[in-house]
Amino acid sequence: MRFSTQTLLLQLGVVLLVVLLSGAVHAWLVYVRIGNEAENQALTLARTVAADPDIRADVQAISKEEGTPPPDVLAAGPLQAAAEAARVRTGALFVVITDETGLRLAHPETARLGEHVSTDPSVALGGQEITTRNTGTLGPSAGAKVPVYSPGDSGTIVGEVSVGYSVESLGKSLARDIIPIALTAGGALLAGVLASFLLRHRLQRLTLGLEPEEISTLVHDQVAVLQGVDDGVIGIAADGRISVFNAAASRLLDLPDATGQDWATANVPEQLKQLTQPAARDAEAVEIVAGGRVLVTSARKAWHRNEDLGWVVMLRDRTELQQLTRQLDAVGTMSTALRAQRHEFANQLHTIAGFMSIGQHDSAKEYLARLSATGPLKFPVEQAELLQDTYLQAFVGAKGVEASERGVALRIGPETLVRGHVADPQDVTTVLGNLIDNAVNAAVAGSATDRWVEVELLDDPDGDDGALHLVVADSGDGLGSLEPEEVFAEGFTTSEQPARGGAGQGLGLALVRQLARRRGGDVRVLDAGSDGGPGAVFMASIPGVMGQQPESPARTDAPSQEDGSG
Template sequence: MRFSTQTLLLQLGVVLLVVLLSGAVHAWLVYDRIGTEAENQALTLARTVAADPDVRSDVQEISKEEGTPPPAVLAAGPLQEAAEAARIRTGALFVVITDETGLRLAHPETARLGERVSTDPSVALGGQEITTRNTGTLGPSAGAKVPIYAPGTPEGAGTSNGAIVGEVSVGYSMESLSQSLARDIVPIALTAGGALLAGVLASFLLRHRLQRLTLGLEPEEISTLVHDQVAVLQGVDDGVIGIAADGRISVFNAAASRLLDVPDATGQDWATAPVPEQLKKLTRPAAQDAEAVEVVAGGRVLVASARKAWHRKEDLGWVVMLRDRTELQQLTRQLDAVGTMSTALRAQRHEFANQLHTIAGFMSIGQHEQAKEYLARISATGPLKFPVEQGELLQDTYLQAFVGAKSVEASERGVALRIGPETLVRGHVADPQDVTTVLGNLIDNAVNAAVAGSATERWVEVELLDDSASDGGTLHIVVGDSGDGLGSIEPEDVFAEGFTTADHPARPGAGQGLGLALVRQLARRRGGDVRVLEAGSTGGPGAVFMASVPGVMDVLGVMDGPGVMDVAGEQADERKDSSG
């Protein structure tokens, strides 16, 4: 039997039991109420008969006589007539009058006159009123017994001096009470039936809702699914965020918490959750078919995608997937570095071949002095020539190759890349990946600004300084260009995720607008920073950016002279006063 069917039957059984118990208790209370009303009515009638002056006088007269009159005399007497008149008028089962010894002076059945009453009259003859439910000669009844006082004796005077001369007993048939209950039980039965019907209907609705909420699954299946969900969600490296149809976060696995660098947000409202705004935009109705986007969060580059979740025709909400692209970008940067170095080596090999041919020519024609001069010139200027001005200031081969490759790209776009005169790098690059990210992004942005600028001469100037005084070796980078500057754009706005000034943004997911945001997060994660030194002006010079990246250099010597920040500030002032 299915769990939902078991639940339905259990609910129906409980509802039926509750209705039956409630109906029985209600019927008993009604029955007790009718009995109590009958007792009160009997007490009122008994008091009325006992207070009748004629009844009091007649009972006193009979009590004074020796013995009790014969039944025939009593049947024709005034007490029998008064008692029967009261019984018939009120519909009582009996109205019985006795003397002070409990002998009947009036009774519905004349044959029982002069006999002792079947129920104990001692309480009433003792001066107290009492209500009773018992069975007498006329059957079960609810009644009352009231003492009869002698004429002239106040009620409640007690039993002394012959004050009580008899008692009146009045009763209403319990069978008539049952008939009254039968009439009153109809509404009770209808109410119970209505409650039972409502309970059955509610049980069926609850069963339907239970099946809908559990998607028709049994408890064992749900338990298995929960275990599988926990195992899968906590075992995958991708971040998974589930948003229910009501906007509440229902799933937030450990990978999502790690990638976004936020605590577990399960149970929070998605609209106010501490996650990047770009993720929230993915779950809006208009973005149902949107492509994956890149998000910078917690110093990582994440690829985020969102899909609508449906079960048959039921909307289950959204599922947001997060994939860490940081390691992929690191590998890409490493590959770029290797490619750059390979390009430099190929160019160097070609250049070496040409130079060896030249030397061989000099030797073959006996021009030994020219050959010596040529070798000296090669030793002084280096074997490889990139279109970068003052490239000899870079003593690190990695920086030479990387900046040289960037100079080739800039030259192809009509931009001259030059090394600033204050450049001083005496150490070796210890972390090429981060240096590639920071320096490459700043140079690329500067080249784009120079190309888009209005200056006639297009250039980009880079100055690099390593600082031996800092822990681990800090590389300071200053990049300026001949562009039109930031204009009305606030300097901090350019570091916002997704910010771009490109006229034709790349397709969604291509990383447009992530460069400066990623560079700043990377530098700050190392304890450094990236900021705008000068906003630039229209016609040039353009904006000047400065980056400090600690821990990326193996510094071999100690710098003398002014501090790095002083040099950077002086360079910015020089650019501000110069147009190129």
């Protein structure tokens, strides 16, 4: 038997039991009330009869006689007539009058006149009034007994009056009053049954027809899955309330648990809210930047048996993959530069070999001397010696090779001075690489014939924050009508107009700004540039990425001008 059916039967049983108990208690209270009213009515009638002067006089007269008159005399006497008249008038079961010994002087059955009453009259003959419920010769009744005093002397008791109402008449009164009770009980039972069925239907709808054991299993599985996965999961109920916000989602978004909040007003990125719009159903996954992380987000509509359960938003961390991609790009850039330099180095060796083959030894010596004086290879970036960190030299040089292949001259500004070493190459690569790539794209797309990109770097290795300051300018056409803050918006790109884009995916500048701000720095536009050049000027400050230049022993493998080796 299903749990909902068990619940329904239990509710019906409880409702039926409550209605029966309530009806029985109500009927009993009505019966007691009717009985009390009958006793009070009997007492009132008995007092009225006992207070009648004629009855008091007749009872006193009979009490003074020797013996008791015969039944036929009593039946024709005034006491019998008065008692019967009162009984008929009020609908009582009996009105009995006795003398001071308890012998009947008036009774509905004349054959019992002169006999001793069947119930104890001693209380009334003792001077007290009493209400009773007992069974006499006429059947069960509710009545009262009242003493009869002599006419002139209120302290002398000459008899008593007993009045009773039949229990059957009480039952008839109860039957009349029980109909509203029965109707009320029936209405309550019907309402209880209807409420039970409605509750069962609501219970089935809320539990999706699942049994308690299934719900318990689902809850355990949900907790285990949601808290055990590295992906962020956000559940939005059909009413717009956040029903699930697992620990991974809180960590990836750098937000506290938002369970129970309204999705429309929750402090989550607007891009996530746009994914759950009706028009965004079955939309492709998108990349956003949140909490200094690159997240791949997707949203799917949840259904169960054609019932709308809301939305499920998934968050996947792509930050590490993006970092690896940046590192791979840096390695690829340097590899490209090394290949170009290897080609140039091979040409130089061929030149030396040519001199030697034709016997021009003096020319070969002069050529080697020039190589020793200027270096065996031609570095593509001028004034690279201002960058004392070898990592920065190599990275900027590699970027210079890439820029040169696209017809752009990458140069280092005269204000550059880097004395420390890069302690966090990954962040420097991300920020500097994005800014240089964007500047090269802008220079290529610009209208100026002289295409260049100028980079100025300044560090403070002795400072407490170990910051590296970057300024990147280009010969492009600037930002045009764009506001400076627009280029930092997530998803912004000008790929259709090849000016300055957001790293091709609309995330580059937004990512570097969040990365710099997370370290306490910033990335901003110093100058929006002008049409025809020069182009935009970007400045970045990255605290905590520079350190003191470590002491290194004198190199013994440096090229010597004396021996001309290379």
